[in-house]
Amino acid sequence: xxxxxxxxxxxxxxxxxxxxxxxxxxxxxxxxxxxxxxxxxxxxxxxxxxxxxxxxxxxxxxxxxxxxxxxxxxxxxxxxxxxxxxxxxxxxxxxxxxxxxxxxxxxxxx
Numbered sequence: 258x259x260x261x262x263x264x265x266x267x268x269x270x271x272x273x274x275x276x277x278x279x280x281x282x283x284x285x286x287x288x289x290x291x292x293x294x295x296x297x298x299x300x301x302x303x304x305x306x307x308x309x310x311x312x313x314x315x316x317x318x319x320x321x322x323x324x325x326x327x328x329x330x331x332x333x334x335x336x337x338x339x340x341x342x343x344x345x346x347x348x349x350x351x352x353x354x355x356x357x358x359x360x361x362x363x364x365x366x367x
Contacts, residue, residue, distance in 0.1 A: 262314050262318060263311060263314045263315040263318050264290075264311045264312065264314075264315050265290060265304055265306060265311065268292035268293075268294075268295070268303050268304040269303070269304065270292065270294070270301075270303060272292050272293045272294050272303075273292075273293050274290045274291065274292065274293065274304060275290070275291055275292075275293045276288055276289070276290055276308065277289055277290075277291055284307075287307060287308075287309070288307070288308035288309070289305060289306065289307050289308060290304065290305070290306045290307075290308060290311060291303070291304060291305050291306075292304045292305075
């Protein structure tokens with residue numbers, strides 16, 4: 258069975274997804290996603306998902322992905338700063354301490 262997180266594009270059976278509108282008293286006019294063959298094969302457990310829940314799942318998934326990317330960017334920024342600092346120290350050593358440039362004054366955009 259496929260992962261049913263976010264907005265599905267296919268059912269576990271490989272068929273596409275169709276959007277319907279509920280006509281029940283419990284969920285009037287609420288949109289839902291369903292496998293295109295599920296109405297013909299009611300005994301099988303084909304995909305069914307409320308559209309609003311799928312959208313909330315998708316927003317959560319994107320938020321988590323954005324958080325991971327922000328952490329990666331911060332790690333890269335720290336790594337770059339360390340690499341530049343090491344390069345400056347090596348450069349200073351090669352000049353026998355003649356340079357008065359201070360690597361602590363380097364500012365990185367945030």
